[in-house]
Amino acid sequence: MGVRLAGVRKSYRRRGEVLAGIDLELAPARPAVVVGGNGTGKSTLLRIAAGAGAPTAGSVTGRPGVVGFLPGRVPASSRMPARAYLRHMAAVHGTRQDAGDLLDELGFSGDLDAPVARLSTGNVQKILLAQALGCGAGLLVLDEPWSGLDAPAMAALDRLLAAAAATTALLVADHTGRAAALPGAAVFRLAHGVLAAEAAAPPEVRHTVVELWCPGDPAEVLRGLPGVRASWLGAGSLTVRVPADRGDGLLAAALARGCSVLGVRRDGARP
Amino acid sequence: MIVRTFAVARYLTADLSRSQRFLLPLLVHGAVLAVLFGGDPGPPPGPWAVSALVVYPTAAWLAVVVANTEAPEQRAVTIASAGGPARVTAATLLVAFAGGLVLAALSVLVPVVVSRYPYPPPVLLAGALAHVACAATGTALGLLVARPVVRRIGWSVCIGVAVVMATAVQPWLPPAGSAVEALVSGRLPIAQAALGVGLAVVAGVVSWAREIRTA
Numbered sequence: 001m002g003v004r005l006a007g008v009r010k011s012y013r014r015r016g017e018v019l020a021g022i023d024l025e026l027a028p029a030r031p032a033v034v035v036g037g038n039g040t041g042k043s044t045l046l047r048i049a050a051g052a053g054a055p056t057a058g059s060v061t062g063r064p065g066v067v068g069f070l071p072g073r074v075p076a077s078s079r080m081p082a083r084a085y086l087r088h089m090a091a092v093h094g095t096r097q098d099a100g101d102l103l104d105e106l107g108f109s110g111d112l113d114a115p116v117a118r119l120s121t122g123n124v125q126k127i128l129l130a131q132a133l134g135c136g137a138g139l140l141v142l143d144e145p146w147s148g149l150d151a152p153a154m155a156a157l158d159r160l161l162a163a164a165a166a167t168t169a170l171l172v173a174d175h176t177g178r179a180a181a182l183p184g185a186a187v188f189r190l191a192h193g194v195l196a197a198e199a200a201a202p203p204e205v206r207h208t209v210v211e212l213w214c215p216g217d218p219a220e221v222l223r224g225l226p227g228v229r230a231s232w233l234g235a236g237s238l239t240v241r242v243p244a245d246r247g248d249g250l251l252a253a254a255l256a257r258g259c260s261v262l263g264v265r266r267d268g269a270r271p
Numbered sequence: 272m273i274v275r276t277f278a279v280a281r282y283l284t285a286d287l288s289r290s291q292r293f294l295l296p297l298l299v300h301g302a303v304l305a306v307l308f309g310g311d312p313g314p315p316p317g318p319w320a321v322s323a324l325v326v327y328p329t330a331a332w333l334a335v336v337v338a339n340t341e342a343p344e345q346r347a348v349t350i351a352s353a354g355g356p357a358r359v360t361a362a363t364l365l366v367a368f369a370g371g372l373v374l375a376a377l378s379v380l381v382p383v384v385v386s387r388y389p390y391p392p393p394v395l396l397a398g399a400l401a402h403v404a405c406a407a408t409g410t411a412l413g414l415l416v417a418r419p420v421v422r423r424i425g426w427s428v429c430i431g432v433a434v435v436m437a438t439a440v441q442p443w444l445p446p447a448g449s450a451v452e453a454l455v456s457g458r459l460p461i462a463q464a465a466l467g468v469g470l471a472v473v474a475g476v477v478s479w480a481r482e483i484r485t486a
Contacts, residue, residue: 047347047351050347050351051350051351051354051355052347052348052350052351052356053347053483054483054484065354066354067351067352067354068351068352069347069348069351069352070348071344071345071347071348073344074344075341075342075344075345075348078286078342078345079286079289079290080285080286080289084285088278088281088282088285089282089348089352091275091278091281091282092275092278092279092282092349092352092353093275093352093353094274094275094278115289128348131348131352135352141351
């Protein structure tokens with residue numbers, strides 16, 4: 001089973017063409033992640049995939065009967081108590097599942113009998129996540145699911161989504177980078193109405209920062225040191241940054257030139 | 272299909288009952304009934320001509336309230352959860368029409384209970400049919416001037432009032448005008464009631480098509 005978007009286009013009278021031919025296949029164990037700037041049409045694409053909107057042209061086929069959808073903008077108008085809202089949404093989904101466990105896992109801390117509109121942003125997000133994830137959906141469409149969550153809830157959502165994605169087709173819009181870390185995730189960038197597969201993030205290169213005191217002309221010394229990516233000249237010291245795997249070579253070369261090592265530390269930043 | 276449509280209808284009713292927005296059309300309608308049937312309304316079906324014509328705009332108002340009860344972002348969730356706009360539109364139509372029928376039932380039954388004139392079954396049936404025709408027409412109009420067809424409530428009011436003013440007072444115009452005309456001239460407005468319900472369904476289809484195109 002798989003959901004297939006074929007040649008999906010969407011035009012609005014005022015905004016013009018937002019989606020200009022989207023082809024996308026959604027299947028279990030292959031979560032699709034959409035990234036892109038604000039206003040590029042991510043939410044429009046997700047609404048269409050979820051069945052809350054129809055494309056101007058093109059088609060969405062294979063959508064299962066039960067879809068879990070999390071909107072990008074949190075509706076703040078519901079006067080209904082959270083508990084009643086979840087019960088009604090389960091019925092609308094055609095399931096009788098209880099979302100209570102999900103709420104516990106996400107660390108819901110509000111009052112289930114208070115109107116949804118009176119809950120905090122994060123708790124509303126947890127309610128909406130619970131209605132989307134707790135309905136036994138065959139397709140999950142989540143628009144920025146991590147937004148508004150605290151750190152423990154974010155980590156809990158990582159686990160929940162990794163588990164759900166194994167058995168459920170999943171489409172996520174995300175700018176936090178957490179969705180890309182889901183197992184099997186394929187990342188697509190939406191720009192100018194079309195999707196382009198985004199190359200996997202470059203492997204993080206760790207660096208070592210070495211602080212040296214060297215006799216003689218610093219420029220001359222630098223030329224003799226291997227693997228230096230960046231260097232700073234301080235009062236009485238020369239600081240260099242090298243890829244972590246070339247740290248030993250640099251130290252050996254520096255010592256051979258008569259330098260003293262003032263300090264060595266790890267630098268996790270990317271080049 | 273049916274089970275989940277009714278689930279949406281129950282959800283909309285629960286949401287609506289907490290919003291209090293349904294109170295205003297209900298109170299206005301009740302006030303008109305009180306004035307109309309409070310003193311000596313005269314024998315049937317005369318006073319019903321007025322209450323049937325009042326059900327038309329108040330049922331339309333109620334339909335606008337029902338269709339607009341959810342915020343657009345919330346509606347997107349409901350549509351996706353229900354598996355598409357068809358169930359949500361059908362549920363909206365059901366709840367709005369049920370509301371219109373409540374107003375119609377009040378209009379028919381209040382004079383039967385409070386006034387001293389006899390209401391033989393044929394007259395009662397004619398009155399009920401005329402009110403159903405007007406309530407259904409109101410539901411149709413309300414759905415056509417509410418979200419997702421008309422998104423701004425200001426325009427909803429302007430267009431709705433203009434259509435009611437233009438159509439309610441034309442005795443030849445089906446279904447509302449001619450239903451009242453049939454009622455006062457002693458005929459059963461069966462065709463008008465059927466036409467009204469048909470119009471409400473057509474309005475539902477228009478609303479559904481609009482939901483698909485603009486979502």
